[in-house]
Amino acid sequence: MNKLADINNDFLQWYQDIIYAAELVDDSPVRGCYVIRPYGWALWEFIQKYMDERIKQTGHQNAAFPLLIPESFIKREAEHVEGFSPQLAVVTYAGGKELEEKLVVRPTSETTIHHSFARWVKSWRDLPIKINQWASVVRWEMRPRPFLRTSEFFWQEGHTAHETLEQAQEEALLMLNEYVEFIQGQLLIPVIVGKKTESEKFAGADHTFAMEALMPDGRALQMGTSHLLSQNFAKAFNITFQDRQKEIAYPHLTSWGITTRLIGALIMTHGDQKGLILPPAVAPIQVVIIPIYKTSEEMAAVKAQYDFIKTALSGYRIFIDEDDQKTPGAKFYHWELRGVPLRLEIGMRDAQARQVVMVNRLSGNKKNVPFDQLADEVDDQIQLLANDLFVRAQKRQESLLFVGGKLTDFGPIMQDQGGGFITGWCQSPACEQELKKYSAFTRCMLDTHRASSCFHCGKSSVQDVLVAKAY
Amino acid sequence: MNKLADINNDFLQWYQDIIYAAELVDDSPVRGCYVIRPYGWALWEFIQKYMDERIKQTGHQNAAFPLLIPESFIKREAEHVEGFSPQLAVVTYAGGKELEEKLVVRPTSETTIHHSFARWVKSWRDLPIKINQWASVVRWEMRPRPFLRTSEFFWQEGHTAHETLEQAQEEALLMLNEYVEFIQGQLLIPVIVGKKTESEKFAGADHTFAMEALMPDGRALQMGTSHLLSQNFAKAFNITFQDRQKEIAYPHLTSWGITTRLIGALIMTHGDQKGLILPPAVAPIQVVIIPIYKTSEEMAAVKAQYDFIKTALSGYRIFIDEDDQKTPGAKFYHWELRGVPLRLEIGMRDAQARQVVMVNRLSGNKKNVPFDQLADEVDDQIQLLANDLFVRAQKRQESLLFVGGKLTDFGPIMQDQGGGFITGWCQSPACEQELKKYSAFTRCMLDTHRASSCFHCGKSSVQDVLVAKAY
Numbered sequence: 001m002n003k004l005a006d007i008n009n010d011f012l013q014w015y016q017d018i019i020y021a022a023e024l025v026d027d028s029p030v031r032g033c034y035v036i037r038p039y040g041w042a043l044w045e046f047i048q049k050y051m052d053e054r055i056k057q058t059g060h061q062n063a064a065f066p067l068l069i070p071e072s073f074i075k076r077e078a079e080h081v082e083g084f085s086p087q088l089a090v091v092t093y094a095g096g097k098e099l100e101e102k103l104v105v106r107p108t109s110e111t112t113i114h115h116s117f118a119r120w121v122k123s124w125r126d127l128p129i130k131i132n133q134w135a136s137v138v139r140w141e142m143r144p145r146p147f148l149r150t151s152e153f154f155w156q157e158g159h160t161a162h163e164t165l166e167q168a169q170e171e172a173l174l175m176l177n178e179y180v181e182f183i184q185g186q187l188l189i190p191v192i193v194g195k196k197t198e199s200e201k202f203a204g205a206d207h208t209f210a211m212e213a214l215m216p217d218g219r220a221l222q223m224g225t226s227h228l229l230s231q232n233f234a235k236a237f238n239i240t241f242q243d244r245q246k247e248i249a250y251p252h253l254t255s256w257g258i259t260t261r262l263i264g265a266l267i268m269t270h271g272d273q274k275g276l277i278l279p280p281a282v283a284p285i286q287v288v289i290i291p292i293y294k295t296s297e298e299m300a301a302v303k304a305q306y307d308f309i310k311t312a313l314s315g316y317r318i319f320i321d322e323d324d325q326k327t328p329g330a331k332f333y334h335w336e337l338r339g340v341p342l343r344l345e346i347g348m349r350d351a352q353a354r355q356v357v358m359v360n361r362l363s364g365n366k367k368n369v370p371f372d373q374l375a376d377e378v379d380d381q382i383q384l385l386a387n388d389l390f391v392r393a394q395k396r397q398e399s400l401l402f403v404g405g406k407l408t409d410f411g412p413i414m415q416d417q418g419g420g421f422i423t424g425w426c427q428s429p430a431c432e433q434e435l436k437k438y439s440a441f442t443r444c445m446l447d448t449h450r451a452s453s454c455f456h457c458g459k460s461s462v463q464d465v466l467v468a469k470a471y
Numbered sequence: 472m473n474k475l476a477d478i479n480n481d482f483l484q485w486y487q488d489i490i491y492a493a494e495l496v497d498d499s500p501v502r503g504c505y506v507i508r509p510y511g512w513a514l515w516e517f518i519q520k521y522m523d524e525r526i527k528q529t530g531h532q533n534a535a536f537p538l539l540i541p542e543s544f545i546k547r548e549a550e551h552v553e554g555f556s557p558q559l560a561v562v563t564y565a566g567g568k569e570l571e572e573k574l575v576v577r578p579t580s581e582t583t584i585h586h587s588f589a590r591w592v593k594s595w596r597d598l599p600i601k602i603n604q605w606a607s608v609v610r611w612e613m614r615p616r617p618f619l620r621t622s623e624f625f626w627q628e629g630h631t632a633h634e635t636l637e638q639a640q641e642e643a644l645l646m647l648n649e650y651v652e653f654i655q656g657q658l659l660i661p662v663i664v665g666k667k668t669e670s671e672k673f674a675g676a677d678h679t680f681a682m683e684a685l686m687p688d689g690r691a692l693q694m695g696t697s698h699l700l701s702q703n704f705a706k707a708f709n710i711t712f713q714d715r716q717k718e719i720a721y722p723h724l725t726s727w728g729i730t731t732r733l734i735g736a737l738i739m740t741h742g743d744q745k746g747l748i749l750p751p752a753v754a755p756i757q758v759v760i761i762p763i764y765k766t767s768e769e770m771a772a773v774k775a776q777y778d779f780i781k782t783a784l785s786g787y788r789i790f791i792d793e794d795d796q797k798t799p800g801a802k803f804y805h806w807e808l809r810g811v812p813l814r815l816e817i818g819m820r821d822a823q824a825r826q827v828v829m830v831n832r833l834s835g836n837k838k839n840v841p842f843d844q845l846a847d848e849v850d851d852q853i854q855l856l857a858n859d860l861f862v863r864a865q866k867r868q869e870s871l872l873f874v875g876g877k878l879t880d881f882g883p884i885m886q887d888q889g890g891g892f893i894t895g896w897c898q899s900p901a902c903e904q905e906l907k908k909y910s911a912f913t914r915c916m917l918d919t920h921r922a923s924s925c926f927h928c929g930k931s932s933v934q935d936v937l938v939a940k941a942y
Contacts, residue, residue: 026587028537029544030574035587038532038602045533061509062516066499067538067576067607067623068560073500086567089539091576094560094622095611103501105538105562105576116497116506125796131509136538140566151565152538325596 007273011217015268016145022276022338024263025146032144032151036260039338042284043263044154048134050186050281051156051258054178060130060158065112067135068103073111076236080110083203087139089151105138110204110229110255113159114237117251121161121241127251128171129161147264148221148471155259161239161251168252169228175256176209176226183223186281187262188390189213189269190397191223192420192466194444199429202227202255212443212466214400215268218418220443220468223265226256264471269393276339277361279389280382287313287378288340289320289356292328292347301351305371309344309356312374316382336361341385342378344369362388404467407455411438420468424451424461431456440469478744482688486739487616493747493809495734496617503615503622507731510809513755514734515625519605521657521752522627522729525649531601531629536583538606539574544582547707551581554674558610560622576609581675581700581726584630585708588722592632592712598722599642600632618735619692619942626730632710632722639699639723646727647680647697654694657752658733659861660684660740661868662694663891663937665915670900673698673726683914683937685871686739689889691914691939694736697727735942740864747810748832750860751853758784758849759811760791760827763799763818772822776842780815780827783845787853807832812856813849815840833859875938878926882909891939895922895932902927911940 004021005013019025024040036044068091075081084107091103106112117129134156141151158175162168176193183189191211201208205227212220234250243249270277280286289309293299306320321331335343345357354371362385369377404410404421414421415438425431432442434456446464454461475492476484490496495511507515539562546552555578562574577583588600605627612622629646633639647664654660662682672679676698683691705721714720741748751757760780764770777791792802799816806814816828825842833856840848875881875892885892886909896902903913905927917935925932
């Protein structure tokens, strides 16, 4: 049996333990790259399903762009190359020959997609272009951690081109909002929405909008970003169009993405000492059924009820664990570890009474449920568990959010105990730099003005900023 | 307007014309790699949807394995490295440093997946393992052609491990059959099923089962393969398990895949001089509706019918082309080129008579369809078109299949006019080599014994073989 580290005393070790114990990932022979095992990949497939629907419903189309990008492309946008160079993986020979131009394994696809945009856009009538790609990207990591920071990771990257700045801004905010609704609504993780500072924004963006969540250990995790790109990209890739006044113009571009990091976020946000607790929307198994019997007569009586249960729960992803090598207790442990939201137990006497014992993974509450109420009770209990998960996460996030005054006061606390600090900031990079002394960063600028003065220099604050240590 | 090359006189140019004209692909800055545009990618998404269902229903689970593979892994299975070495793309530095061990961009994932299998398999109870991955792979191509032969292509690769040879063989044949049912049933492409010869089989397989289809120009296209792998893979990656007799044993492995090449196959198989004809199962738009009006009064009368049409055809993927910049004729041309199976035209008088004009993309037949029969008529016509597409493809394939006697007789005809030749073969590689003189290859060995003597040496034939030029 796997023993998980104490979630309260050694959260990071607990995370490391549970992702392997629940068979979400495995190591690979390449440093920083991991195998995502079926139970982990199923989580990503459900995330894909929900987000793909939202992406298509908001008028985007999926496409596929090459994995390999000419090195010169990455260099065309000055900030972009500076941001990504240290993390690139580079193909130098192919087909038995040294390449004339090196090819970079895509760290993100702005450059190659903008090259295509330049071929496709001639007139304002060709705009907007709204494209999305599901893919993996490679950014070499020195300190990898499965799901959270890996040399290869999976994501979707949306890329759009618009006639006007207003339209591009609207698009960037629309997709940010789709992310927020999905992450809060289905992954049940409350997020804090804001704008990245100059030093934290995407390499080559004018503005990066972001969602941040506070993990139980008080460190912030970036949940997704949506960028209003600099016009420099359009200029670097020579994307021009004839506008409504018949003038040559550059389109306004956006890009936005979420990654397999969200799996890490939901593990950390919802898990407990027994293991994962999966949000029902993405749980590969939503209801696990454990038959309990000893004699063959008991077995027959229990198995005779399977058809009824399957029909009653046909709207759910269920699994009947018929493994004869395991005791019921071992099965309880196995599926609790894997975070299945509801467990139904059915033994001989239950079968005779036409009922099951239902156990809620989050609360641990048990109750007898008669067959004729099974479908309704499962609906209710799944809904209850989902609500409770979100509320619990919300309360914890609130308990980890503090008002920060002077950095010299809250810095040591933040460094020591974690937590997110909302404080004033004059918006000077010099003051932002001071945060590093406490291993912290600005996470995002907020639309509020609760604090009047900067956390460091004490000058007038432009707007509030969320400050925290980060994953 | 795009003009397509003559499909009968210059089939390859027609193919090259239509894939760009229908906006399925575009060139990329990297030789041999292509952008798959939304209309092309949608075809792949439907192929994925159908095959993913079949893969899951037959008990396989999706997972994700790293893109990058240590070079030494590829070298562990001797035949494997020999087969793939000339096509590898190699990462030599990453994260700003030269790598200690070079990493190969996966050309296929047997090696890295078998490494994982070795970690996961301990006892016969851990078997079978049945895994699938949807991914792209890189095999450098000197003479690329979109969809058919590209340096990066998309595919699914199934990888399984079994206790016994029989179980592995059963698995390889099961998945071959799933492919055949999908390709014939949904893509409407008739295939010829057989086994690859020693020289044509997968690098590292004991047996490769394959499906071949004859394209209209008489060249064969490999549609998918299913491999019973050599035990050498299990040995090279040290995958062992304790069997039921408590002895250490090596599992029997399979792998199987289909690729974006299937998009090329359906374009070539079904297209005509006007452009694509898409099988309804994978057509991104199954029914296109063209409103016809001049005055605003006419427009209002026509638009008033949209809700009815949308409701009647709610089971279909429909698109109403309301582009005010195009004439109805230009729209007909546009959607015929893109292969939409059915077109509905509705003008003022149709609206008043509560009917539409329905046009079948394959037959070109037009008929008036009253609103109250619309749903049924579309069902019937879609079914009719699908049946006709398959029968047409089947007849053409038959017309391109010949019985081959002596190579010196049929070789020049095959080289000149194409066609598939079913002939006897003694199974010696020397005779197989002779085919190259006519730019042809063995495509697969068949289970029949129609011919008594080998096409080259005249010795006794072991079994029939399909011989053809190939893509």
